Amino acid sequence: MxxxxxxxxxxxxxxxxxxxxxxxxxxxxxxxxxxxxxGLIGIKLGLLDTSLLQALPERVFGVMSNDTLLAVPFFTxxxxxxxxxxxxxxxLDTIGQLFGPLRGGLAYAVVFVGALLAATxxxxxxSVISMGLISLPIMLRYGYDRRLASxxxxxxxxxxxIIPPSLVLIIMAxxxxxxxxxxxxxxxxxxxxxxxxxxxxxxxxxxxxxGWAPALPxxxxxxxxxxxxxxxxxxxxxxxxxxxxAVAYAKLRMQDSPLDETLVIAxxxxxxxxxxxxxxxxxxxxxxxxxxAERVVFVLIPPxxxxxxxxxxIFLGVATPTEGGAMGATGALIMAFARRRLSWKxxxxxxxxTAKLSTFVVFxxxxxxxxxxxxYGVNGHVWVEHLLTSLPGGVLGFLIVVNILIFVLAxxxxxxxxxxxxxxxxxxxxxxxxxxxxxxGVLLGVNMQTSFMHPPFGFALFYLRSVAPAKDYVDxxxxxxxxxxxxxxxxxxxxxxxxxxxxxxxxxxxxxxxxMVYKSGEKQIDINKIQIIVPEQQSTPSTGPGAAGxxxxxxxxxxxxxxxxxxxxxxxxxxxxxxxxxTPPAEGTTAPEAPSAAPGAGEQDDAAKALExxxxxxxxxxxxxxx
Amino acid sequence: xxxLLALSRAIDAATERVGRFVYWLVxxxxxxSAANATIRKLFNYSSxxxxxxxxxxFSVIFLFGAGYTLLRNDHVRIDIIxxxxxxxAQNWIDVVGIVLFLWPMSLIIMWLSWPLFVDSFARNEVSTxxxxxxxxxxxxxxxxxxxxxxxxxxxxxxxxxxFLSGRLPNPLEKHGSKxxxxxxxxxxxxxxxxxxxxxxxxxx
Numbered sequence: 021m022x023x024x025x026x027x028x029x030x031x032x033x034x035x036x037x038x039x040x041x042x043x044x045x046x047x048x049x050x051x052x053x054x055x056x057x058x059g060l061i062g063i064k065l066g067l068l069d070t071s072l073l074q075a076l077p078e079r080v081f082g083v084m085s086n087d088t089l090l091a092v093p094f095f096t097x098x099x100x101x102x103x104x105x106x107x108x109x110x111x112l113d114t115i116g117q118l119f120g121p122l123r124g125g126l127a128y129a130v131v132f133v134g135a136l137l138a139a140t141x142x143x144x145x146x147s148v149i150s151m152g153l154i155s156l157p158i159m160l161r162y163g164y165d166r167r168l169a170s171x172x173x174x175x176x177x178x179x180x181x182i183i184p185p186s187l188v189l190i191i192m193a194x195x196x197x198x199x200x201x202x203x204x205x206x207x208x209x210x211x212x213x214x215x216x217x218x219x220x221x222x223x224x225x226x227x228x229x230x231g232w233a234p235a236l237p238x239x240x241x242x243x244x245x246x247x248x249x250x251x252x253x254x255x256x257x258x259x260x261x262x263x264x265x266a267v268a269y270a271k272l273r274m275q276d277s278p279l280d281e282t283l284v285i286a287x288x289x290x291x292x293x294x295x296x297x298x299x300x301x302x303x304x305x306x307x308x309x310x311x312x313a314e315r316v317v318f319v320l321i322p323p324x325x326x327x328x329x330x331x332x333x334i335f336l337g338v339a340t341p342t343e344g345g346a347m348g349a350t351g352a353l354i355m356a357f358a359r360r361r362l363s364w365k366x367x368x369x370x371x372x373x374t375a376k377l378s379t380f381v382v383f384x385x386x387x388x389x390x391x392x393x394x395x396y397g398v399n400g401h402v403w404v405e406h407l408l409t410s411l412p413g414g415v416l417g418f419l420i421v422v423n424i425l426i427f428v429l430a431x432x433x434x435x436x437x438x439x440x441x442x443x444x445x446x447x448x449x450x451x452x453x454x455x456x457x458x459x460x461g462v463l464l465g466v467n468m469q470t471s472f473m474h475p476p477f478g479f480a481l482f483y484l485r486s487v488a489p490a491k492d493y494v495d496x497x498x499x500x501x502x503x504x505x506x507x508x509x510x511x512x513x514x515x516x517x518x519x520x521x522x523x524x525x526x527x528x529x530x531x532x533x534x535x536m537v538y539k540s541g542e543k544q545i546d547i548n549k550i551q552i553i554v555p556e557q558q559s560t561p562s563t564g565p566g567a568a569g570x571x572x573x574x575x576x577x578x579x580x581x582x583x584x585x586x587x588x589x590x591x592x593x594x595x596x597x598x599x600x601x602x603t604p605p606a607e608g609t610t611a612p613e614a615p616s617a618a619p620g621a622g623e624q625d626d627a628a629k630a631l632e633x634x635x636x637x638x639x640x641x642x643x644x645x646x647x
Numbered sequence: 648x649x650x651l652l653a654l655s656r657a658i659d660a661a662t663e664r665v666g667r668f669v670y671w672l673v674x675x676x677x678x679x680s681a682a683n684a685t686i687r688k689l690f691n692y693s694s695x696x697x698x699x700x701x702x703x704x705f706s707v708i709f710l711f712g713a714g715y716t717l718l719r720n721d722h723v724r725i726d727i728i729x730x731x732x733x734x735x736a737q738n739w740i741d742v743v744g745i746v747l748f749l750w751p752m753s754l755i756i757m758w759l760s761w762p763l764f765v766d767s768f769a770r771n772e773v774s775t776x777x778x779x780x781x782x783x784x785x786x787x788x789x790x791x792x793x794x795x796x797x798x799x800x801x802x803x804x805x806x807x808x809x810f811l812s813g814r815l816p817n818p819l820e821k822h823g824s825k826x827x828x829x830x831x832x833x834x835x836x837x838x839x840x841x842x843x844x845x846x847x848x849x850x851x
Contacts, residue, residue, distance in 0.1 A: 043728075044732075044740055074759060081763075084710075085702055086702070093705065104834065149832050149835070150831070153839065154835065333684070343683065346684065372670045376716045378709055379712040379715075383716075486832070486845070496841070
C-alpha cells in the first residue's frame with residue numbers, strides 16, 4: 021500500500037485536485053488544501069522533507085512581488101469604467117447606421133465594434149450585454165435569423181479575450197515566463213484574423229441564406245443627409261485622405277523604425293488628420309463632410325485614443341505593459357468624467373469590483389503555488405512530462421493533445437483556473453520540445469476563448485440569455501409582435517463560431533508566422549542579451565530564460581518565471597529570492613526577453629538529463645527553504 | 648449561539664470597513680503607476696521606490712481584501728455540480744471547506760510567515776534595488792492578511808451553521824449591492840426606454 025502510494029503520488033494528487041475542485045468550494049482554497057494534504061502525506065512517507073511547508077510564506081511573497089500581476093487590477097478597473105462611459109453605445113449606434121444598409125450589415129457592425137472594444141480592454145460580459153441590449157433588438161426588428169444574431173454577438177464579445185490588451189494574455193505571459201509585450205504583439209494578428217473570419221462567416225451566411233440578415237430598410241436609416249443620400253462617399257474620401265497621410269508619413273519619416281512603432285505612429289497621424297478635418301468642418305461650418313462621416317470620426321476617436329494610450333505606449337516603449345494598463349485606466353477615468361458619466365457611485369463600485377476580482381485571481385495563484393510546491397516535490401512535473409512526451413507525433417501530437425485537453429476542460433473551467441493549473445504543467449514540456457512559448461500561449465489563448473462560448477456554461481451565452489428577450493414582445497418602433505430568442509437558438513447560434521474557433525486554432529498551428537511577427541526588429545538585440553543572461557556554469561548554450569532544465573542555483577536571470585523557481589527548488593540549490601528579481605528596466609522598454617530556444621544542436625537531451633538529475637533527489641528538494 | 652451570531656456580525660462589520668478602505672488603493676495605485684510612466688518619459692526621472700510602492704499597495708489590496716472577498720462570496724468556485732444541489736448541501740460544503748480546506752492552508756501560512764517578518768524587521772531588511780523600500784512592511788502584510796481571512800472565515804462558518812440550524816436565512820443567496828453587470832444592463836435599458844433585464848444570480 022505504502023509502496024503503491026509512493027509510486028503514484030503525482031497521479032493521485034492530480035486526481036484528488038479534480039475531485040476537490042468539483043466539490044464547489046472556492047478554487048483558491050481547494051488548490052491549497054490539496055497541496056498541503058499531499059505535502060503532509062509525502063512527509064509521512066518520507067518522500068518529502070519535513071521542512072517542505074517552510075517554503076510557503078516565501079511563495080506568497082513571490083506572488084506579491086510579481087509586478088506583472090498589477091496589470092490585472094489596472095485593466096479590470098479600466099474596463100469597468102469604460103463599459104459605463106457610453107462609448108460602446110455610441111459606437112454600436114453609429115457603426116450600425118454605417119453598415120446597416122448592407123445585407124448582414126448589423127452583424128458586421130457587431131463584429132467590428134466587438135473587435136474595437138476588445139482592443140480597448142473589452143470585458144466579455146460588458147460587450148455582450150451592450151450588444152445584446154442595443155444591437156440585438158434592431159436585428160430582431162428587421163428580421164435577422166435569431167441564431168445568427170445571437171451567435172455573432174456572443175462570439176464578438178469574446179474577442180476581448182484574445183485581442184490585446186486582455187487579462188488572459190497577461191496571465192499566460194506570466195505563467196509561461198515571457199514578456200507581456202511580446203504576448204500582445206504575438207496575439208495581434210491572430211485576433212484580427214479571427215474577427216475577419218467571423219465577418220466571412222456572416223458574408224457566407226448572407227450569400228447562402230439572404231433572408232437571415234436583411235439590410236436595414238430605408239426608414240431605419242436615420243443618419244442621412246437632408247437630401248436623403250447616405251453620405252458615405254464623403255466618409256470614403258475622408259478615409260482615403262487619412263490613409264494617404266498615414267502611409268506618406270510612414271514612408272517619409274519612419275523608414276528606419278521597427279514595424280510596430282511605424283504602425284502606431286502612422287495610424288495616429290492618419291487618425292489625427294481625420295479628426296482635425298472633422299473638427300474644422302464642424303467649427304467653421306464648411307459643410308464638406310456628411311453627417312455620417314462626422315459622426316463616425318467623432319465616435320471612433322475615444323476608442324482609438326485609448327488604444328493608443330494602452331497599446332501605443334507599450335509598443336513605443338514609453339510604458340511597460342503593466343503601466344499601459346494604468347495609463348488606460350486613467351484615460352478611461354478622464355473620458356468618463358468628460359462625458360459626465362463618472363459618479364461617486366460608479367467609481368466606488370468599479371474600485372470595489374476591481375479589488376475583489378484581483379483578490380480572487382491572485383488567491384487562485386497563491387493556491388496554485390501551494391499545490392505546485394508539493395506537486396513538484398513528488399515529481400509531478402516529471403510524470404506530466406513523460407505522459408506528454410511519450411505521445412505519438414512529436415511536437416504536433418503534443419500540440420493536438422494539449423489543445424483537445426484545454427478544449428474539453430474549457431467546458432468546466434474558466435481561463436483563470438486553466439492558466440494557473442494547466443499552463444504551468446504543459447508550458448515547460450512545450451519549451452523542452454522547442455516550441456516558442458509566445459506562439460504556444462497565443463494558441464492556447466484562442467482555444468480558451470471557446471470556454472466563453474461553449475453551450476451551456478459559456479459566460480457569453482449566459483449574459484446574452486439574460487439580456488435577450490425570451491418571450492414574444494411588441495417592438496417599440498415597428499409596433500409588431502416580435503418573436504423572442506429561445507435558449508436553444510442561442511446555443512445553436514454559438515456552434516458555428518466554436519467551429520470557427522477550432523479552425524483558427526488549426527490556422528495558428530499551420531501558420532506560426534501570424535504570431536512570430538512579434539520578433540520582428542528585435543532579433544539582433546535579443547541574441548546579444550542571451551549571451552549575458554545565460555549563467556556561466558551552464559554548459560548548454562543559448563536556451564532562453566525559463567527553458568526547461570536550467571535555472572541552476574542562484575541563476576541571476578531577470579525573469580520572474582515561477583517555473584524557474586520551482587526547478588531551482590528541485591535542484592537543491594538556494595532558490596533565488598523572488599523579492600530580488602529586478603524590477604523592469606526603468607527606461608520602460610519592453611523587458612528584454614530572450615526568444616525561447618534558439619536551439620543549439622543536441623541541447624535538448626542535455627537539458628532533459630539535467631532535469632532528471634536535478635529532480636532525482638526530492639528529499640534535497642525540500643531541504644532548500646528559500647531564504 | 649446568540650453570542651456567536653453577535654461575534655459574526657461584529658466580524659462582518661470590521662471586514663466591511665477593511666474592504667472599503669482597501670478598495671481606494673486601487674485608484675491610488677493606478678494613478679501612481681500612470682504618473683510614474685509619464686514622468687519618466689517627460690522628465691527622465693524615476694526611482695525604484697515608485698515601482699516597489701505599486702506592488703506593496705497591490706499586496707495590501709489582495710491580502711487585506713481576501714477576507715472581504717470571502718464576505719462577499721466572490722472567491723470563484725466551480726459550481727457545475729454544487730449549483731444543482733440544495734441550499735443545505737451547499738452550506739454543508741462550505742462548512743467542510745472552511746474547516747478542512749481554508750483553515751489548514753491559511754493557518755500554516757500565517758504561522759510560518761510571522762518569523763520571516765520578525766527576522767526582516769530585526770535586520771532592517773531593505774530592498775536590493777537602488778533606492779528601494781524597507782521590506783519588513785511587506786513581510787508583515789502576509790500574517791495580517793491571512794489573520795483577517797481566518798477571522799472572516801470564522802464568521803462565515805457561524806453563518807452557515809446558523810442557517811443549517813434554522814436561525815438565519817441562506818447566507819449564500821446574493822443580497823444587497825448589484826453587480827457591475829447588472830448596473831450596466833440597467834443603465835442601457837434606462838437610456839433605451841426599455842425594461843431592465845434580470846441577470847440571474849451568477850457571477851463569473
